Amino acid sequence: MTLPDTLQTSFKTVLSYRIRSLLIVLAMALGVASVIVLTALSDGARNYVINQFSSIGTNLLVVLPGRAETAGSFLGSVLGQTPRDLTLKDAQLLGRLPQVKRYAPLNIGAAELSAANRLREVTVLGSNANLIPIRHMKLAQGNFLPHGTERSAQIVLGAKIANEFFPRSQAIGQRVRLGDNRFLVSGVLAPQGESMGFNTDEIVIIPIDYAQTMFNTTSLFRILVEAKNHSEIESAKQAILAALKQSHDGEDDTTVITQDAVLATFDRILHALTLAVGGIAAISLIVAGILVMNVMLVAVNQRTAEIGLLKAIGATSVDIRRLFFAEAIWLSLAGAFLGFLLGELGSGLIRFAYPQLPAWAPAWASIAGIGVALATGILASLFPASRAARLDAVNALGKR
Amino acid sequence: MIRLTAVTRTFHMGDQAIHALNNIDLHIASGEYVSIMGPSGSGKSTLLNIIGLLDRPDSGSYELDNRLITDLSETEQARIRREKIGFVFQSFHLIPRLTAAENIELPLILSGIAPEQRQVRVHAALQAFELTQRANHRPAELSGGQRQRVAIARATVMRPGVILADEPTGNLDHQIGAEVMSLLENLHRSGTTLIVVTHDRELGARAHRQIGMRDGNIFADRSDDAA
Numbered sequence A: 001m002t003l004p005d006t007l008q009t010s011f012k013t014v015l016s017y018r019i020r021s022l023l024i025v026l027a028m029a030l031g032v033a034s035v036i037v038l039t040a041l042s043d044g045a046r047n048y049v050i051n052q053f054s055s056i057g058t059n060l061l062v063v064l065p066g067r068a069e070t071a072g073s074f075l076g077s078v079l080g081q082t083p084r085d086l087t088l089k090d091a092q093l094l095g096r097l098p099q100v101k102r103y104a105p106l107n108i109g110a111a112e113l114s115a116a117n118r119l120r121e122v123t124v125l126g127s128n129a130n131l132i133p134i135r136h137m138k139l140a141q142g143n144f145l146p147h148g149t150e151r152s153a154q155i156v157l158g159a160k161i162a163n164e165f166f167p168r169s170q171a172i173g174q175r176v177r178l179g180d181n182r183f184l185v186s187g188v189l190a191p192q193g194e195s196m197g198f199n200t201d202e203i204v205i206i207p208i209d210y211a212q213t214m215f216n217t218t219s220l221f222r223i224l225v226e227a228k229n230h231s232e233i234e235s236a237k238q239a240i241l242a243a244l245k246q247s248h249d250g251e252d253d254t255t256v257i258t259q260d261a262v263l264a265t266f267d268r269i270l271h272a273l274t275l276a277v278g279g280i281a282a283i284s285l286i287v288a289g290i291l292v293m294n295v296m297l298v299a300v301n302q303r304t305a306e307i308g309l310l311k312a313i314g315a316t317s318v319d320i321r322r323l324f325f326a327e328a329i330w331l332s333l334a335g336a337f338l339g340f341l342l343g344e345l346g347s348g349l350i351r352f353a354y355p356q357l358p359a360w361a362p363a364w365a366s367i368a369g370i371g372v373a374l375a376t377g378i379l380a381s382l383f384p385a386s387r388a389a390r391l392d393a394v395n396a397l398g399k400r
Numbered sequence B: 001m002i003r004l005t006a007v008t009r010t011f012h013m014g015d016q017a018i019h020a021l022n023n024i025d026l027h028i029a030s031g032e033y034v035s036i037m038g039p040s041g042s043g044k045s046t047l048l049n050i051i052g053l054l055d056r057p058d059s060g061s062y063e064l065d066n067r068l069i070t071d072l073s074e075t076e077q078a079r080i081r082r083e084k085i086g087f088v089f090q091s092f093h094l095i096p097r098l099t100a101a102e103n104i105e106l107p108l109i110l111s112g113i114a115p116e117q118r119q120v121r122v123h124a125a126l127q128a129f130e131l132t133q134r135a136n137h138r139p140a141e142l143s144g145g146q147r148q149r150v151a152i153a154r155a156t157v158m159r160p161g162v163i164l165a166d167e168p169t170g171n172l173d174h175q176i177g178a179e180v181m182s183l184l185e186n187l188h189r190s191g192t193t194l195i196v197v198t199h200d201r202e203l204g205a206r207a208h209r210q211i212g213m214r215d216g217n218i219f220a221d222r223s224d225d226a227a
């Protein structure tokens, strides 16, 4: 029997057992599709988080007071030492490090904003002019503390707040009251929406000195630092730690988080999640493989007389084995192909429904899904096919 | 030419040995028309299966066309079945999901014959057995006689030298049975060796050589002088 004839004959057989074939193909297809859709979702979530996190800055380092959990902090708390606060002086120190391009001290608080007969509570960021470029925020209009105006009472309004307070008129140049102080609106942020759970459309930004006075504090919440370039992030981190240690009397009481390290951690965790989700979905493929095996075994039983006949008219065991094997290959191929289409369709629908989520299945997942489907289908048919091939012709013919 | 020498075939059912064939010696020349008769369980089908290479003797030797078959490989035996032997069964053994034409085509496919040539030969076979009208019908849509005609067409489409028929009329009424027999006899007339197992004395008597079996032995072997 020639190979094309084997393929064609088994293809016709697959077609003639329509319902049986449809069910197997469906089981296979759903397995492949779920691998693709689930990994697309999970990888989409990974990319979403990574993008969000990348969008908050470039070569960013965050300095915060207190030592992250290490033996040192334990010792420190046992000895009754409280970590020293970060101060503006510390921030200026960092600005002089060669690896640092720019820095922005940060204080956060809440205050009442009033103007034009309106009043509402807003989140207040106190910082310097660098905050806006470091944090990748964009000004729709105006500016914030340009050179020479560092100590003037300027305020930048988030897009939504500007719109709320000055729906009809130009916000720039308006006077507003924040807490007990008067500010001059110098800029309006471009709408950015939610980023890392923080809505920049509903904040206001004022100079750090005013913020510290308003909140009656000398300590900083964070210092944001931008390294000169990507390769200097690590050395910047070391330099920052060393500089702060020196200024804090040799005490290691600050923590520096690099955006890179956080990104890498997220990436690793979410990648592992994608793998796990893909693996779980792949189990359904193995279940489909067992289904193929069962159905093929039933087929061998059902078609025993036919196998006997084929032998009587001159089929070799190899012919029979190949016929059944080819049947399983057709079923698995159809299942894998349909599953791929369904999976792509499914992830396309997800992207359509959630445009922010880049739900593309990674290539490895699609290839692995299809590969596992083909492999289990083929492996599962080996045993039934060889069982068919080994059937004794006379006994097989005797069966009806 | 078929030559069996001291062929035995024993089946074991539990601890009981059934001697289906008991030291059989048999020579059938090319072109003979032989009927095999005997009570149920006498070994007729077993004999036919061994001649048709579906079964192997436990001992003894089998020569077909001067070639010792007994120790050929499985693949070689399948090739001989394909090219030299045509089987016709009592229950037709057509594949239900295939049409008449496709059933007839099967041996040609197994032999690796090219599709265009297959079409020509299937067409000729359909015509020879007056099945052209039924070419695209499935077995379920055919009468018993038509089914057996399809089976005979399938058995002969490779133009084998030997036709083995195991009670070919067993599932047919008398008149249709007689028609099927005359189709087989036509084949014999064109030179094919024809071996028919039957319970029907009248049909058996039409063969030029009649073999009687009992308990795995050949107890009668009569040739018509008229032949």
Ligand SMILES: Nc1ncnc2c1ncn2[C@@H]1O[C@H](COP(=O)(O)OP(=O)(O)OP(=O)(O)O)[C@@H](O)[C@H]1O
Pocket (backbone or CB within 6 Å): A395, B011, B012, B013, B018, B019, B020, B038, B039, B040, B041, B042, B043, B044, B045, B046, B047
């Ligand atoms: N596969 C088998 N296993 C066990 N015993 C078998 C087998 N095939 C045949 N036999 C036994 O061998 C003997 C001969 O069987 P065989 O089928 O050749 O008889 P037969 O002459 O064709 O009978 P019938 O006229 O009923 O078809 C019987 O006793 C049968 O039970």
Ligand SMILES: [Mg+2]
Pocket (backbone or CB within 6 Å): B044, B045, B046, B166
């Ligand atoms: Mg019998």
